[in-house]
Each structure stands twice: as C-alpha cells, then as structure tokens.
Amino acid sequence: MPTYLDFEKPVAELESKLAELKKLADTTQVDVSEAVIRLEDSIIQLRKDTAQNLTRWQRVQLSRHPDRPYTLDYIELMCEEFIELHGDRTVRDDPAMVGGFCNIDGQSMLIIGQQKGRNTKQRQHRNFGMANPEGYRKALRLMKLAEKFNKPIVALIDTPGAFPGLEAEERGQGEAIARNLKEMFMLKVPVICIIIGEGASGGALGIAIGDRVLMLENTWYSVISPESCSSILWRSWNFKEQAAEALRLTASDMTMAKLIDGIVEEPLGGAHLDHQAMANILKNVILGSINELQKLTPEERINQRIDKFCSMGVFTE
Incomplete structure (x- = not known):
C-alpha cells in the first residue's frame, strides 16, 4: 500500500x-x-x-516521503555496474555516506551520496543519512581517486545534516566539511551535484560544490531545517510551516536566488510514485551534463566553478 x-x-x-x-x-x-x-x-x-x-512545507514533506528513492535505489536503477568502495583510511567506514565507481550507458563515473534507511534497523545503521567526519573524508578520498583516473563525479545529496554528536565534533566534523569545500573547487574532472531529497546545512554542502548543482522538483536546500528554525525563533516546532515559507528553500526559490543551476522535474505526484521513471530522468540529466562539461578544459571548469560560487549573494545598491 x-x-x-x-x-x-x-x-x-x-x-x-x-x-x-x-x-x-x-x-x-x-x-x-x-x-x-x-x-x-x-x-x-x-x-x-x-x-x-504545493506550499513550501508540503514540498519539504514530499522530500522526506518514506517511499522516496534514496541514493542506492538510483544506483541500482541507473547503473549497469557498481563497485562500492569503503572507508576513509583513517577511522572507519561510514554507512551514511556511500560511493563507488559505476557504468551508465557506457560512461564510467564515480557516484557518491548520503544513504538513509527504509526501516528502523536500516536507519540506525545508516545514522538517518547523517554522515560523520569519516563519511566526508571517505567522499573526498573517492573524489580524488576519480580525479586520478579522469572520471566524472556525481554527488547525490539527501541528508537532514551532518551528524551533530560530540564524537563527530571531536573527530573534526567542521574541518572535514571545510576541506571538502576547498578540494571540490579544485577538482579537474566534471562534478555534478544533485539534491534528491533533503539538502540541509553543511551536511549537504560538504559534497555539493560542483560545475552543475541541480535540485529535484520536490526537494529543499537550506542552512537549517524548518523545524530547527522554528525551535530557535519561536522556541517551538509548531511554527515549522511559517519557517519553511520564510526560509524560501524550494527548488524554485533556489533558482530565483541563483544558488542552483536547474530543476529536475519529477514524475507526476512525486519521485516516490515511480522510481524507474525518476531514475530514467535523472540518468539523462547526468549524461547530458557530463557531455556538456567534458567539452571544457579542466582550467575552464575550475574557473567557472569558482566564479559561480563567488558570485552568490553579491549585490550592488
């Protein structure tokens, strides 16, 4: 049902x-x-x-729909081959961040992304898609490996935020995300970042610096979730709908603010209703973006990437 x-x-x-x-x-x-x-x-x-x-809060609800496809679902539906790689070579393997090399219609690439769980046991194992520092360090290790072998990088973003626990901070959560931001600006290969669900705070941004940053139609991208914003401003979660409106966090809002490069349409009713159709749409978008970006030299891609992010939030009076 x-x-x-x-x-x-x-x-x-x-x-x-x-x-x-x-x-x-x-x-x-x-x-x-x-x-x-x-x-x-x-x-x-x-x-x-x-x-x-749909209101902004309703789109937030759709982005969290329990039947919505996650990173591993897209990988299974889009890829002919997928070899998952594990570990950050320092602490451990973080199940909240998955990644590996794959083949889509003859195009080999690296896919990384946060992974949530379908049931209680899986959610605990994946830590609800909230990565620890070793998750971001694993992602960076894989991205540098893709750069070494000249393979495009695709990042699928779906997280309520980086894990905020004391142990994560002790192991350098802020440093791990900041290093990813710095290193992703300088990657010589095409980088495509797609928000497939929730895009919250630095947890999302840690793998979201790319030549193309796209959002699925019913997703959100913001420095804070509506519930957390409500709890800070009103000392209660009961004003999350108002917070969502004030944050302007939907794909159309992000496009108007020139913070993303485009919106990927979902099947009628949402991605959760037809996983295969959504995967086919996403596959075409990924392959099309890679084809466009491969026409540029590494230096052109890096310069355009830096210029794009440096121009965000700039205004003149």
Whole structure:
C-alpha cells in the first residue's frame, strides 16, 4: 500500500474508489471501463492541481516521503555496474555516506551520496543519512581517486545534516566539511551535484560544490531545517510551516536566488510514485551534463566553478 501524506488524502480517496471499481469489474464481469477511464483522468487532474499548489512545507514533506528513492535505489536503477568502495583510511567506514565507481550507458563515473534507511534497523545503521567526519573524508578520498583516473563525479545529496554528536565534533566534523569545500573547487574532472531529497546545512554542502548543482522538483536546500528554525525563533516546532515559507528553500526559490543551476522535474505526484521513471530522468540529466562539461578544459571548469560560487549573494545598491 502506498503511503499518503495529509494533503494527498483527496487523491487517496479517488484511488481507493478506482481500486474498488476494478475489483467489482473482476468479480461481477460488469463493463466499467468508461467509469475507470473517467476516474483515472480525475486522479491525474487532481495530482496536477495538487502539484501546482504545493506550499513550501508540503514540498519539504514530499522530500522526506518514506517511499522516496534514496541514493542506492538510483544506483541500482541507473547503473549497469557498481563497485562500492569503503572507508576513509583513517577511522572507519561510514554507512551514511556511500560511493563507488559505476557504468551508465557506457560512461564510467564515480557516484557518491548520503544513504538513509527504509526501516528502523536500516536507519540506525545508516545514522538517518547523517554522515560523520569519516563519511566526508571517505567522499573526498573517492573524489580524488576519480580525479586520478579522469572520471566524472556525481554527488547525490539527501541528508537532514551532518551528524551533530560530540564524537563527530571531536573527530573534526567542521574541518572535514571545510576541506571538502576547498578540494571540490579544485577538482579537474566534471562534478555534478544533485539534491534528491533533503539538502540541509553543511551536511549537504560538504559534497555539493560542483560545475552543475541541480535540485529535484520536490526537494529543499537550506542552512537549517524548518523545524530547527522554528525551535530557535519561536522556541517551538509548531511554527515549522511559517519557517519553511520564510526560509524560501524550494527548488524554485533556489533558482530565483541563483544558488542552483536547474530543476529536475519529477514524475507526476512525486519521485516516490515511480522510481524507474525518476531514475530514467535523472540518468539523462547526468549524461547530458557530463557531455556538456567534458567539452571544457579542466582550467575552464575550475574557473567557472569558482566564479559561480563567488558570485552568490553579491549585490550592488
């Protein structure tokens, strides 16, 4: 059974009626094809209307949908081959950050990204997609390896933030993220960063410095989550909807602020409804971006990357 969010309840009701109608047709042999077609058209139209009127908080909810595809789902659906690499060669392997070399339609590349879990056991193992310093150091080790072998880098970002525990700070969480920022600016190979779910704070930014920074349609990217913002400003999580509006954290907001390079459309209703269709869209975007970036020299890519990020937030009066 699919999981429906509160604002998807009208769609859920229509889909329930559709299922009942199809079941009736199977048991009674009554021809209800016209009614089925009308109901399917109504569902499609309702999904379109819902998508056009989503609030910022509702997009945040969609980005966290429990059925939404995660990094390993995209890797499985897009790649013919994938060899996962482990460890930061200093402390340990961080399961919240995954990465390895893969092959997509004959194009070899490195894919890295945060990985959440589907159930309680997996979420604990993956630390809810919140990487420790060794996760960011592993990501950097793999990126430098990709640079050595002249392979493009794709970063899939989906995290509620870097792990904020005391042990993470003791092992240099801030330094690990800061080093990634510095080193990613200077990578000689094409770097494509795509926010596939949540893009929160430095935890997201630690693998998000690229030639192309893209966001899926129902994702968010911000220095802080709406709940945390609400708890700071109002001393309560009850104002998260207002916080989401004030933060302007959606893909369209980021495009208007010139903080990302583009938006990747999702299948009607969201990526969680059709993993394969979303993976096909993402694959085409990745291959197209790599093809564009490979036409530039490493020096041109680096200079454009630096110029792009240095121009963010600049204004004249």
